[in-house]
Amino acid sequence: METWLPNMALKVRKNKSPSLPPPCMLTHCMAVISGAWAANVIWSLRAGPRRFNELRTDIPPISAKVLSTRLSELEQRGVLVRNVQPTSPPSVEYALTDLGGELVPALEAIVKVGHRLKALGHG
Amino acid sequence: METWLPNMALKVRKNKSPSLPPPCMLTHCMAVISGAWAANVIWSLRAGPRRFNELRTDIPPISAKVLSTRLSELEQRGVLVRNVQPTSPPSVEYALTDLGGELVPALEAIVKVGHRLKALGHG
């Protein structure tokens, strides 16, 4: 049995969000870590440079195609740098930029919350 | 003209990532904010509860279907709560849980990095 208090009218609130940075800013910034496995790539690089095939085995089951795509996107965005080492055969190292490194604490925060949600049964 | 130093051999590194939490943990935790506009919903709720249609206008051009889907996912995950107010007609408020609120600093950190990448020309 529903008991609505009849005189408790629905107040229509002003339909504006509080004057905070607009959501499109968020959308744009979140795009920095968009795409499959992008966060994983950053995560794998947080302890230092890694090579292409190292990343592939760090992040199974990522495919070479997707890893390659993601690495060039992240390079374009300034999150990581690609370094060809003058070895023979040449090897390629990927490393976070300073700014890219600043994403790591953010990812850590998300992981922390994820753990605690899981612990509460929202797994 | 490529000048590889011929005696600088390619050292094969041990193919294990440093002993840090495995990437699958990250994958799992990142899923908490997965799906179109999920981060935007959290972002819009960070200043307090919002109603369905308020969120729709906060986050254009989100569709009712996607917003509805996202809200129930985020509720399941323990990020937000749905509250039916005893008004007439009933209105529905969505608010971040305590744990959901802890995602806000993480999103803020990502936004901060996004801004600075943009400022450096990686827009």
Add this chain to the structure above:
DNA sequence: ATATCGAGTTACCTTATGGAAACCTGGTTA
């Protein structure tokens, strides 16, 4: 000679997911 490895690229295919638009329910207002 041939096989292998690092570091990708290319072609093709599938599926999940988001968008659009119509519809629904119960209460309210004109």
Add this chain to the structure above:
DNA sequence: TAACCAGGTTTCCATAAGGTAACTCGATAT
């Protein structure tokens, strides 16, 4: 009594995005 609102749900469709697998290229290693 017709229209309208909040708060959704349902149907249908298109496309982007990722997966698989095969291929490349140059340089060792066998």
